[in-house]
Amino acid sequence: MKNIGAVILDYKSHEQVIELCNLLMSFNIFNKLVIVNNTLDKFNYGFDKNILIIENQKNLGYGKAINVGIKSLLSYSMIDLFLLINSDIKVSKETILSCADHIDNKHPISSCLMRDTSDVIDQTFWNLPRKKDYFKNCFYFSQCRFVHKRKRNAIIAYEKSKNRIIEVDAVRESFMLLDSNFIRKYGPLFDENIFMYCEADSIAFNLKQKELKINCILDESYFHYHKYTNAYKNSYYIQSSKYILIKYLHAKFLTIVFYDLLFFLGNIERFFIHLFVKLKRKIHGK
DSSP, rough: OOOOEEEEEESSSSHOOOOOOOHHHHHHHHEEEEEEEEESSSSOOOOOOOOOEEEEESOOOOHHHHHHHHHHHHHHOOOOOEEETEEEETTTTHHHHHHHHHHETBSSSHHHHHHOOOBOOOOOOOOOOOHHHHHHTSSSHHHHHHHHHHHHHHHHHHHHHHHEEHHHHHHHOTEEEHHHHHHHHHSSOOTTTSSSOOOOHHHHHHHHHHTOOOEEEEEEEEOOOOOOOOOOHHHHHHHHHHHHHTTTTTTOHHHHHHHHHHHHHHHHHHHHHHHHHHHHHHHTTT
16 A cells, blocks of 8 residues: 555644544544644644644745645655645545545546535536636636636536546646655645645646646545635736746736736726625615
8 A cells, every 4th residue: 555645734724624634544544644834823733743733934825835745744754645635625535545546657646526515516627728718817707607617527527428537637736646756756746936826727737748647536526615705806816827827828028918907907897896796785785
């Protein structure tokens, strides 16, 4: 059996992290668990030496904090696979082991279907975005359409695909199994210039450069208990998208100027959406 370690990011979710760690430890398949506390407050999790706690001095963002956890896990002992898992995930031992079985030289990452709290297949995987996709995503309703498209594609694949293990470009960074040899060979998994959003896209571009793919298992699932918010103003997403356009899609100066113009228009759209929602709530007394 391969040696598996897990990295869990804690950002204002101490109780969820404790619950998740207790679940993972009950599986008896992990050599080491690492909690990266990104909350800025020291917290006594109450675990023994089998769990390593890393207290960051500041909020490093998702990708950079996970890289810190992976690096610590590598230096602690020989680990064959990393499980990267968010604190709001519920998963079975069998699903983790199944994902571990579907990592190979051409597929250093594996995952499975993500389901929401209603047991509905969510936006699990997607193809690499194109330049025009990032332009469209400057607008709120375009972002919503992309999300619905990803959900629909995952559902169609689950229902109609004869091959139950499919190759994909990107999966949600909230749950994935990763070959440690990939990190030893190529360095950190996440692009640390991205603070929030587009982390999965940056991994996908990185894999593409190396002619690698991700295996997604259609007959296994994990449950994501994240509560989505109506974030009409998501400047972090725009900043990350611009960085992706420049680094991975080699966008020129005029292209970025045009992108910034679209972002300005997108902010106007979001303002009116936010205003409409507030008026609607006021009319209905909410």
